[in-house]
Amino acid sequence: MGPERIRQDFPIFQRVINGHPLAYLDNAATTHKPRAVIAALSDFYAHHNANVHRGVHTLAEEATDRYEQARAKAARFLGAASPDEIVFTRGTTDGINLVARAWGRRLRPGDEIVLTELEHHSNIVPWQLAAAGSGARLRYIPLAADGTLDLDAAQRLIGPRTRLLAVTHTSNVLGTVTPLERLIGWAHAQGALVLVDAAQAMLRGRPDVTRLGCDFLACSAHKMFGPMGIGILYGRAALLEALEPVDGGGGMIAVVSEQSSTWRESPARFEAGTPDVAGAVGLSAAMDYVLSLDAAAIAAHEAALTARALAALGGLRGVRVFGPPAGTGRASVVSFAVAGIHPHDVAQVLDEQGVAVRAGHHCCQPLMRRLGETATVRASFAPYTLPEEIDRLAAGIRLAQQIFGHG
């Protein structure tokens, strides 16, 4: 199934932007939603709406069934041993914060959390908050010159003081895919746990948590065709069961008395309050949609798009492309700078041509400093991206160079 056919499932591609057909190259920020996902959200509210785990009436049973079916599907989707290992969150950021707040209570002075220079702010700041309260400190695996991790340094940094390695699966800026098997092996050999930020991974080499052997993994529905505002935190059952809750409220308690309470088992313990049931139903439809696509064909398509983008941008005078070279298993995310033109101005000119890209620091200020930039332009692709949209990107960059007098 090629991109032309896939696009037919996405109503957004009927949009005309500034007189041009939409060329949406901002998929690392969020993906668009297929009709099946939009319909699932609408169907839930139209026909099944009720609160979960609270009622005996028919709609409450239907809503609960759909919510728990989504959890079971998420477990299978990620290769988890049981639905009990799946906590519904608001997204990747929320999932990482949950671990940082719940597991982070165990940190002691002198403990170390190892991150990488590739991390998104959402996999940095929660650990800063956890470290600030505990006297633990953060260490960063540096980048090698080619935008991959310096693995010699990683081996040195992961040591007996390491309590946790928190690492991205795929960089949202450089497209670097990290060697998770090796990093997890080194961390586990030191008795440390591993959290994987899989926000960018769900359409690009989706991980299997059991095969990978990670302890926690966080991801978001909206970066895999699902709704915004819901995500998945995977945690190994024994680990989740041993953690105290971070939010109190309805749905997470066993018994509440005046001065104290006891908790339900996980994952319910971590889902205080009314959850985003419609979001879970939409996520379920998104997982079905992802599974309906030919994974090998998608991977080949995105590799071809990435190679085309690297060649097209690399061939433009004044354009500097960041990240690993083509053919090194890098993901379909390409960041670049145009000499003499601010990334916002490049993105604005592209928008006038109907080409949507992201410009800014991409929530990766430490990585930007490492690259010697304050911001970059980023184009990121998806199964529905057309090769000619990359040609429109290149033409838009040449236009920006003409407008700003650097052509």
Place this chain on the structure above:
Amino acid sequence: MDSALYREQILEHARRPRNSGRVAAPDAQAVVNNPLCGDELEATLTLADGCIREVRFLVRGCAIAQASASLTSLLVQGLAPDRVAQLGRALRAALEDPDAALPPELEPLAALTAVRQHRSRVRCALLAWDALAACTAPAAAESGGV
């Protein structure tokens, strides 16, 4: 080449910004950031008889931020800080509210009103004015961090 936002005056001031850099012995200075993109702008100025005598902006930012700083530097020389603060509020209102008119005194900045169509760029156009406000009323406390 026709662009709704990048009119010739904007491009010209972005390419050749007036009063770019730093004043030698400033009476006031401030650095402001745009959290959206990490851009940074430094204002340095000298005062004479309670009015701005010389102002310079050091901009690490986009064409809109650069052009706005350049146009602003020409406009505010000789003005009292209170008047600058008033004009800054009027410019903000004019950029954020499509129905608000630009006061005649701000007419030299008319080209900037094109950012009304681009919500994310309003902050870029106001960055120089944020820095001027910080120069003249430095008491605004920064919130905490870890």
